[in-house]
Amino acid sequence: MGRVSSENPTPGTGTDSPFQHENTSRDEAPQFVLPLVLHLEKTAPPARTDALETAARAVLVMLSDPRSLDDGEWAQLMRDWQDARIRKVVRRARGAEWRKACALPGLTVTGKSAEVRVFPPVPLDGWPKELAKLQVSGTELDDPEPPADPDVTGPVLWMSPDVDMSAGKAMAQAGHGAQLAWWELSDTERADWRDAGFPLAVRTAAGDAWAALTTSGLPVVRDAGFTEIAPGSCTVVADHPALRR
Template sequence: MGSPRERLAALAPLAARVCPWVADDAPPEQDDDGGPVRAMPLVLRIERATPPRPTALLEAAAAAAVGLCLDERSGPDGPWYDAVASWAGAGRIRKLARRARTAHWRAVGEIDGLTAGVGDPEAGGGEVRALVPGPVDDVAHEVRRLQIGGTDLPDDEPGAPVADRPVIWLNPTVEQSTGKAAAQVGHASMILATVLAWTGADDPTVDAVTTAAVRTATAADWEHWIAALAADGSGRSGWEEHGITAVRDAGFTEVAPGTVTCIAAQRP
């Protein structure tokens, strides 16, 4: 399938935004005005009788979002390429999380996309299906009928992340619903894979992003990382010195524009 950079060619406009110091072949962004608003739907499986642990659900969301982009169907010769490239080039990477259970969950499994799971969904594990992005006003009935709210889950205590896995660190100072956080960690996994691909990482390293852990950062670590990211405007120093890259929210829901909602790190 080619190099990681070739596999993720649809995300070239994203690379131009998150690692401009190496994205010399990225196409210009599309104008956000005048065209349809595009988003990737993330469908969170939240069964009433066996709800998932929030950490497992967020890790599944991160895996599903980046997994769809790494899938060969999103590659240059794949049937999803144009949809993913149009979405990535729109200026803002929008995702919309919805919840589903029972028959509604089974129904979205028939729509183009990729499902990722972490653990056993019958025992607190998480399952999320990322759907091929498209215009927000032109989604399938099976998706449109799903609720956006009602995704909050009680906190869990997942423990320290495994040493050899990438980690997505949530901002400890910002309150986010589980659905909002799912969209943010989905952004983070895509950004991390993109920066790795454009800075020359090999396939195993990029593919490892699909196994990223999700944790909440300590206040001290968060402050240190934010200072590193602020050292220059491009994000280069944060990446080259600390192996981190950030998600800055557009401010459409829950948080103020420009808020760093999470930081993705190559390793703990």
């Protein structure tokens, strides 16, 4: 029943990025987490890549929802979450558990085979009981066939070829990558991405391309090492056309 992921992306340069400057007080601030729940029925599990892409879009949908902005009902929670260490946790639900999760305030994003519900941030130790009891084990997913090459003229979240992650961990990391790209974009670029339905692809980078990606100036997710992998591991490079400058 533990956390799938509890990570801190590398600082961005966008003016509204909570990681724009080093700030050790982030660890002293009240800690919040963004919960994501994967709909995982035994008989029809989603494809791994689709689950990663759907989780990334779910994070973007939450970030851009009017309730998360300005004086919206979730806005203060979103600010509190982003003022501390950015944490995302992915759990799974099926049957009645999924229906109970869907009854809580949040947003459901559907991919080709995956459904992910994202909720407003909650205190690290203050999860709603309907979510607190959900398990993380059993979230290992596979792709029935290798995913097609991505459209590199659009946004691509490149996953590290060197870091082995569970599906839940990788979903959270993809969400981090999408969030870093969001922070780096202008308001107009954000609106264009949102209005297009947040198209994106998640793919594992080729080994010989990964080093160049991590030094390209594009946003890079570096894991804080709370779960599964070593602190400082580069896990995702967020490659959005507007950031290829």
